[in-house]
Amino acid sequence: MSNCREQIKNLAxxxxxxxxxxxxxxxxxxxxAATFKSxxxxxxxxxVPMSQLLQNAETLIPLWNGITEKIASFGRDANSSMDExxxxxxxILSRYAQAVNxxxxxxxxxxxxxxxxxxxxHDNSVSWKxxxxxxRAYQSAIQKYMAIGQxxxxxxxxxx
Numbered sequence: 441m442s443n444c445r446e447q448i449k450n451l452a453x454x455x456x457x458x459x460x461x462x463x464x465x466x467x468x469x470x471x472x473a474a475t476f477k478s479x480x481x482x483x484x485x486x487x488v489p490m491s492q493l494l495q496n497a498e499t500l501i502p503l504w505n506g507i508t509e510k511i512a513s514f515g516r517d518a519n520s521s522m523d524e525x526x527x528x529x530x531x532i533l534s535r536y537a538q539a540v541n542x543x544x545x546x547x548x549x550x551x552x553x554x555x556x557x558x559x560x561x562h563d564n565s566v567s568w569k570x571x572x573x574x575x576r577a578y579q580s581a582i583q584k585y586m587a588i589g590q591x592x593x594x595x596x597x598x599x600x
Contacts, residue, residue, distance in 0.1 A: 448526055
């Protein structure tokens with residue numbers, strides 16, 4: 441087995457670990473902010489502050505920037521050393537990591553807008569339309585990474 445194949449596997453494991461971190465934070469945000477129970481918590485002042493949910497989302501940005509940079513660096517250094525199967529899988533892995541990175545950025549932007557709206561100022565600069573646009577961008581990013589993820593899963597046999 442080639443050294444490139446092992447390195448690609450390690451990158452794939454890093455991507456998987458980053459995906460798990462993203463899913464945990466995504467689920468926490470939606471559990472805290474998108475249920476009837478969360479609505480009741482907000483009424484009674486027991487909810488997790490929007491600023492905390494924003495911080496949670498923002499912790500993903502450096503994590504995913506690091507993952508995508510590791511992948512890009514490997515691609516620059518090892519492109520000529522990879523065989524065709526490795527190149528095929530690596531290209532999909534690269535697109536997938538970039539798509540998840542974009543999803544993380546969209547989540548943080550969505551949370552930033554929700555945090556601003558939660559401050560309740562009369563002259564709140566974050567309109568419902570701006571928030572809805574951010575929500576649509578986030579949902580679109582999710583669909584994109586999931587579609588590429590299916591492609592990645594189907595190509596797993598090329599490296600694993």
